[in-house]
Structure formats: C-alpha cells, structure tokens
Amino acid sequence: MATTPGGGAKILIVGLVLGLVTAAVAYVYLRQMREYPKAHWQTVVVARTLIPANTKLTQDMVTLALMPPENIVPTALRDTKAVEGKMSRHDIFPHEQILDHNLMVEGEIPSLALRVPEGRRAIAIAASEVQSVGSVIKPGDRVDIIATYRDPVGNEETTQMILQNVPVLAVNQGQTDPTTAQGAKTSMTLAVAPEDTERITAADRAGTLRISLRSPHDTTVYTSSGVTVKDFFGGKVRVAIPPLPTTETEDPFKTPAMPVIITTTNIATTSEKHREIIIYRGTEAKTVAP
Numbered sequence: 001m002a003t004t005p006g007g008g009a010k011i012l013i014v015g016l017v018l019g020l021v022t023a024a025v026a027y028v029y030l031r032q033m034r035e036y037p038k039a040h041w042q043t044v045v046v047a048r049t050l051i052p053a054n055t056k057l058t059q060d061m062v063t064l065a066l067m068p069p070e071n072i073v074p075t076a077l078r079d080t081k082a083v084e085g086k087m088s089r090h091d092i093f094p095h096e097q098i099l100d101h102n103l104m105v106e107g108e109i110p111s112l113a114l115r116v117p118e119g120r121r122a123i124a125i126a127a128s129e130v131q132s133v134g135s136v137i138k139p140g141d142r143v144d145i146i147a148t149y150r151d152p153v154g155n156e157e158t159t160q161m162i163l164q165n166v167p168v169l170a171v172n173q174g175q176t177d178p179t180t181a182q183g184a185k186t187s188m189t190l191a192v193a194p195e196d197t198e199r200i201t202a203a204d205r206a207g208t209l210r211i212s213l214r215s216p217h218d219t220t221v222y223t224s225s226g227v228t229v230k231d232f233f234g235g236k237v238r239v240a241i242p243p244l245p246t247t248e249t250e251d252p253f254k255t256p257a258m259p260v261i262i263t264t265t266n267i268a269t270t271s272e273k274h275r276e277i278i279i280y281r282g283t284e285a286k287t288v289a290p
Contacts, residue, residue: 160226
C-alpha cells in the first residue's frame with residue numbers, strides 16, 4: 001500500500017503524543033492513590049526523645065504524629081494533655097507511641113511484673129551479708145549463682161556455678177530503684193529463664209547458694225564442671241579411720257590413731273590392675289594390693 005510523503009513521520013508523532021498522555025495520566029493516578037490514604041491518617045501521641053523510667057512527663061516531652069489507623073495501638077493516647085502529671089513505668093524510646101498502661105499516677109508503685117523481660121521469670125532467693133557480697137548488690141546488677149551440694153553419684157560435696165550473668169530485678173522487699181534501694185540484705189529477685197527456676201529451687205533445697213557480683217562490662221560465660229575437696233588437696237583425700245578396738249584398761253599414754261591419707265593417684269584403675277595403694281598412718285607407710 002502506498003503512503004503519502006511524510007505520512008510515517010506523522011504516525012510517529014501521534015504515537016509519541018499518545019505515549020506522553022498515557023504516562024501523564026498514570027503519574028497523576030498514582031500520585032492520587034498515594035495521597036488519598038494520607039487524608040485518612042490519624043494523630044497519636046509519641047515521645048520526642050528518650051523518656052527514662054519513673055520520669056514525670058510534660059507536654060514538651062511528647063508530640064503528635066500522623067500514622068495509618070492500622071499502625072496505631074488501640075490504647076495509644078491521642079491528646080498531649082493526657083500525659084500531664086503522669087509518670088513513665090519504663091523507658092519510652094523516641095517516636096514510640098505513648099500507651100495509657102505505660103503511664104502511672106505519681107506515687108503509684110509499679111508492678112514488678114512490668115520489669116520482667118519477655119521470656120523470663122522472676123524468682124527470689126535468700127540474701128545475707130556473706131551470701132550476697134557484703135550486702136552491696138542492688139537492682140540492675142548482674143551476678144553469678146554458685147551452689148554447693150552433695151553429688152549423689154560420687155557422694156562428694158561439689159561447688160559449681162549453676163547460672164551466670166543473671167540480672168537482679170529487686171532486693172529486699174521489692175525495692176527496684178538502685179538509687180534509693182539498700183544492698184540486698186534479706187532477699188534478691190532475679191530474672192531467669194523458665195527452666196532455670198527449677199534449677200535454682202533444686203540447688204537451694206539440696207545445699208547452699210552464694211552470689212558473686214559481676215562487672216557491668218563483663219558478659220563472659222565460663223565453663224566449669226565444679227570443684228570438690230580433692231581439687232584443693234592436690235589429688236589427696238583425708239579420711240578419718242574408725243577408732244581401734246580398746247581393752248578394758250586402755251593405755252592413757254597410747255598415741256591416738258592418725259588420720260589416713262590415701263593418694264588417689266596410686267589407686268589402680270581398670271586398665272592398671274597391678275598397681276598398689278599406699279596407706280600412710282602417721283609416719284608409717286603400708287603398701288597393700290587393691
């Protein structure tokens with residue numbers, strides 16, 4: 001089919017114009033779609049800066065912000081006047097919505113449950129001057145828990161760290177403010193994993209607990225299998241022998257029986273059946289077969 005001179009150029013120009021019109025219409029449509037929901041956004045009270053726990057709020061600490069309705073917490077405050085004279089129960093971070101249950105009336109004692117981290121449990125243990133590092137432990141400190149108990153397998157008294165880097169929530173009768181609370185004298189409340197509540201309770205029932213205070217900059221967790229009497233006697237166990245049989249007229253000048261020291265390194269193992277045991281009675285050494 002023949003075309004008139006310049007007809008192809010006209011078709012190209014018409015196509016470009018239609019493309020530009022289509023692009024302009026799409027741009028206007030998308031812009032309207034973005035701006036339309038914003039007209040339905042709602043105001044909510046948010047924090048301007050960090051608001052520490054137990055801080056009395058004023059209107060200059062908060063501001064109003066526009067948010068989509070689906071992003072607003074149902075209990076969020078909508079008027080800055082609602083914060084006047086209220087206290088923060090915990091830290092409120094910048095741009096965080098101010099929720100009604102996160103504020104309290106001045107003088108109200110906040111529940112300890114609000115201080116328990118998510119996934120943790122609060123449990124109290126006894127505290128004394130010796131148990132708790134001279135009664136200097138305060139809320140916010142981190143401690144290690146050391147248990148001394150009798151090992152049911154080896155029937156040996158064992159001391160071991162059972163938990164490390166544990167945060168202290170409160171001391172004594174629920175004191176949570178480290179600036180006013182005294183050091184732990186009667187009790188301390190710790191935040192631990194749910195399964196560790198069983199471990200602490202069992203260790204407390206089986207023996208005694210002691211607390212060691214950590215540096216706030218030390219988060220290292222150490223591996224320890226515990227220590228027994230053998231560990232600080234250099235591999236030797238001091239055993240008291242039973243008294244020797246006596247006659248009717250016991251010699252008052254007779255030297256009393258001396259304790260027996262058994263060198264554990266000389267005790268034959270299953271792979272060394274021909275080794276000997278040396279028993280020391282006073283200055284006398286006696287070699288016996290296993």
